[in-house]
Each structure stands twice: as C-alpha cells, then as structure tokens.
Amino acid sequence: MHAPSPEVEVLEVAECWRLLRISHLGRIAVVDPDGSPDLFPVNYVAGADALFLRTAPGAKLDAFAAGRPVAFEIDRENHGDVWSVVVRGRARILDTDAEVEASGVRGLRSAGSWVKNEVVRVDPDRVSGRRFLRASRSASRNARRNAPPGASGPADSGAHEIHDAHDSKPKPIPHLPPRPGGSAV
Numbered sequence: 001m002h003a004p005s006p007e008v009e010v011l012e013v014a015e016c017w018r019l020l021r022i023s024h025l026g027r028i029a030v031v032d033p034d035g036s037p038d039l040f041p042v043n044y045v046a047g048a049d050a051l052f053l054r055t056a057p058g059a060k061l062d063a064f065a066a067g068r069p070v071a072f073e074i075d076r077e078n079h080g081d082v083w084s085v086v087v088r089g090r091a092r093i094l095d096t097d098a099e100v101e102a103s104g105v106r107g108l109r110s111a112g113s114w115v116k117n118e119v120v121r122v123d124p125d126r127v128s129g130r131r132f133l134r135a136s137r138s139a140s141r142n143a144r145r146n147a148p149p150g151a152s153g154p155a156d157s158g159a160h161e162i163h164d165a166h167d168s169k170p171k172p173i174p175h176l177p178p179r180p181g182g183s184a185v
Helices: 013-021 059-066 097-103 135-146
Strands: 008-010 025-031 037-046 051-055 069-078 081-093 118-132
Touching: 013 037, 013 069, 013 081, 013 118, 025 059, 037 059, 051 059, 059 081, 059 118, 097 118
Parallel strands: none
Antiparallel strands: 008 118, 025 037, 025 069, 037 051, 051 118, 069 081, 081 118
C-alpha cells in the first residue's frame, strides 16, 4: 500500500458519512452476469449505517437481487479541493413497508420522470474517502506540519503561493518589439 502524498488527505470514516449525508446524488457500480461492470447515477439517502435508493426494474435491480457486490461513489469540488467517498458492499431490495418507511426514501425525488418503486439498501463492507488539496493548501499544510513546535506563520517566508484560475486575474502576455536586423522568433 502506498502512503498518501501531501496533496491527498485520507478521510476518516465519520467524515465520509458526513459528506454522504449532505449529498443526494451519486453513482452506483454493479457487476453484470457476464462479469463486466456497469455504472448508474442514482438519488440516495444516507442513513446511520447504510445507503438507501429507489430504482426501477432493469440491470441495477437484477444485480441487487442476485446479491452481487456494489460500489457507490460521490465526489465534489469545493474551493479548488476535490473530494471523493466510496462505499463498497452489498445491496438488497427492501420488502417490508416498515423497512421502506424507516429508510427515509419516501421524500427522495427522482431526477427522472419514471416511477421507481423498488427500495434498495446498500450495506457497506468498507467506506473510504480522499480529499485532493489544491497546491496552495497542500504547501500551507506541509509548512505547518514541518514547522518547529511553537512556530507561527509559514515555515518558509520566501514561499510563493500558487493560485488557480479562480483565485487571481489573468496576467497580460508581454509584447516584445521585433529585434532590429533579425527575425522574430
């Protein structure tokens, strides 16, 4: 296993669940009977220890009914940082009104216009997440991490902060006059 780079923060499981609870759109990967993967966008609700979604008959429902493993993923960009949470586990179709009511999917609105009457619970075997830090946050975090105890401010006062396209105005391209007696390059 590789150690994460300074630009990658491994998220704690509690933080992964927090991120899962603030979103309602993700992607679920299933395995077809021939062994090939397939990926579908889904609306979902995150419960205390499981994910719940609604679906209609088709490849997803067939995979869920067959008990094949699934992977679920959400990701977002936030102020230049990008994070991703992946849930791996098994999905099962809920078959009692009590389970469906407890799931919280009754208020979930589908992005499509078709009816999705089947409610599915994804029980995780593993939950993991990563945050990919933009260069300036990574440099700042590394400076704080490497600073001597009690030091304040950046470890390297000559450090240059890197800005992405959203942080600064475009710089003009310098124009140089042609060189006398030579060709412009």
